[in-house]
Amino acid sequence: MLEHYMKQGSSYASHIDGLVWMIFLMVGFWFLFAEGMFFWLLWRYRKKPGEKAAYFDEHAEHKIKYNWVEIPHRLILVCDVALIVGAISVWTEVKISMPQTDETVRITAQQWAWTFQHAGPDGELDTMDDITTVDELHVQLGKTYKFELASKDVIHSFSVPLFRLKQDAIPGRVITGWFKPTLAGEFDVQCTEICGIGHGIMPAKLHVDTPEEYAAWLANPSHYLAYHY
Amino acid sequence: MVSVRSTLVALALALTAASGCTELPASGVARGQVLYTNCEQCHGKSGEGSTLVQAPPIAGLPAWYIEAQFLHFQTGLRGAHPDDVEGLKMRPMSRTVKDPADVKVVAEYVASLPAVKTEATMGGDATKGQAAFATCAACHGADGQGNPDLKAPKIAGQADWYVVRQLTKFKGGVRAYDPADTAGATMKGIAGTIPDEAAMRDLAAYIHTL
Structure with missing residues (x-):
């Protein structure tokens, strides 16, 4: 229901x-x-x-x-x-619990934006091909992701209603968790902890891509040239 | 007989009036003044800025520059870099103003505010900075009053911490990261010639004295 x-x-x-x-x-x-x-x-x-x-x-x-x-x-x-x-x-x-994960995504909250560091084509974080985006998270359908959640300033809360996932981001701590997307499409991310005057305008987009869509997104050369939002 | 609906409407209007909500003028600087109340939270009632939230003084900056930067924040030409902590704050706030005409009147209101002199905080050497300022003067003018034809804003008297922060961002590609920001690209090239942060502090100290 x-x-x-x-x-x-x-x-x-x-x-x-x-x-x-x-x-x-x-x-x-x-x-x-x-x-x-x-x-x-x-x-x-x-x-x-x-x-x-x-x-x-x-x-x-x-x-x-x-x-x-x-x-x-x-x-x-x-x-x-x-x-x-x-x-x-x-x-x-x-x-x-933390199941066997396929990839790690780093999520950083700040007033009033979400930054997502994706592993890039090599599947490893902190390498040259990482893709960092603002307010736009791309994940692949059916893969299990570990996330590392941090905050640059105050307490935020990473909420993905589609996943039934909600996790506070605490300054000074890196909080880990996981999710496995099972439905492709474009969905909402929203901060759910009052974090200042811009709290209500701190959304992000979650893109759950099929393997083909994800490969096309990875291959977009603009990731490696400049920031386009 | 007064209907229940009419009573509720009257009650809602009375509560709205009692809440202190201000009527929004249709146009002009007066409209900009009311819209500016959203900006006050960080930039201050007089546009004096705040070091606490790293919001620069904006009072008295030229309207064309305020409007241009506002639109840059809205479109992602500025403030969308993951390392631009302050820009990422301004980016969503800029998007709360939907109508370009409102952006213009807010800019006009901010430009009408008398410039606010801030305290020097960076400890730079203004004498050394003056020598280095010759490069800046080519676009911003010897008196730092700017040149709209070159898209160079007024920088005279700007807070030294903000000047250092922006020069650092230009140099590191955190600002002017998009080739479409042509004026920013020029500034990025110039900032790249400043050897280190000490030189930036000296430059900022001189600009602060203008």
Whole structure:
């Protein structure tokens, strides 16, 4: 359902959506159950002609309290455990583990631009054929990328909704992560940490290219002559 | 009977008026003055600049130069180099002004502001700088007042830190990186003849005294 509003474009996007969906269902169920029960009890034990409104107190029978408090309580705890297991599983996959990667891209944030250092034709960073772009990230469909994220000034946040990826960039630190694009096209990158007056105008474009498109982009001689944006 | 919709519209207008939002004049320097409020965050209310955010003093610079540089930032001729930290700040801000006519009126407003003298911060030797300034004078004039025919802006009195920073950028190709920036290309060649940063500081110290 979430994919209806925002396409899933990375290998782990569906896992994050699944987790969000699981949280929504469990929290939603208990919210509706608790509110329904609350209003039903208000109506069921309301004041009637010749009869005072009834309510539970410390003198209520143990069995009644057990049924209405203890059982839902324990069921919610079971749900909590399920959510924690799901969350840790996804967190470990996305943030903790680092799979075998095909290439590394260096991402530098500053007020108010993104700089992307691509490995170039040789697939290695910090060599002569690196391609550095501003506000334009090119990646190849199906390849697994490691990213190295840094900031030149204040805290920014690298957000790619298509990937369901969001990672803060902290001055003085290089934060690593990974993604594997699974959907070709042109998509949005946006800073999602208030970073100054230009925060709202700090977008970038993500191009997920097919191998042919990526090869054509690499071969563009303008990368090696001047900066064109 | 007053409809709910009319009431809400009246309420919205009242809240807008109470918020302090300023009405935007249709044209002229007055319009430029209102639009300039976006620039104040970095360049200051009087165009005095800020060393804190590395925004240069711009008050009193010629309108043609402000407009030209604004358009350069918009089109990527300036401020799009990955190593141009300050330029990359100005680039998105320039793109918030969509209408070229608005760029013109903002430039006219900035040009109308009285030039602001800044404190010298780089410790250069103005006497040494004066000797080296002969090369600059060919385009910018002996008094540093600039020459629009040569696309050379006024530089007299400019903040020394900004002059050093720009000379460094020209020399390193961080500014005038695109051949389409013809005036920048000239400046890039000249900056390349300055031997080192000490010479740049001396030059900036002299320009600051003009």
